[in-house]
Amino acid sequence: MGKRDELIAKYADDLKNKCKVNPDMDLLTKVTIGCGPSIYDNDAQTVAASDKEELERIKNNFLIKKLGLTDGPALMEGIEAAVDTYGKSERNKYRAPFYYLLVKHFGREAVYK
Secondary structure, three states: OOHHHHHHHHHHHHHHHOOOOOOOHHHHHHHHHHOHHHHHOOOOOEOOOOOHHHHHHHHHHHHHHHOOOOOOHHHHHHHHHHHHHHOOOOOOOEHHHHHHHHHHHHOOHHHHO
16 A cells, blocks of 8 residues: 555544544545645645634635635635534644545535546
């Protein structure tokens, strides 16, 4: 099993155990691949949910540019919902499962088909 496959398995475990979500493995794999090399970087592989600038970057670079959503209050509400699902007290919110939660929240699975 390669490094990426190990990470995808870890992300699926996070979604099941921390988020109580049964992940669509095909979609999770595509979202993980879409994250690029950031999943291998210790700093970039996690989301700093308490950092407002980080959340703005996710909104602009992922939700608007990648998923093609229109800017509005619903985007930050979706990010907050993903933070709640992952657990506010959970220190390590991995980027790929966090993005997976956002894709599911906004119903944008078609972007990864």
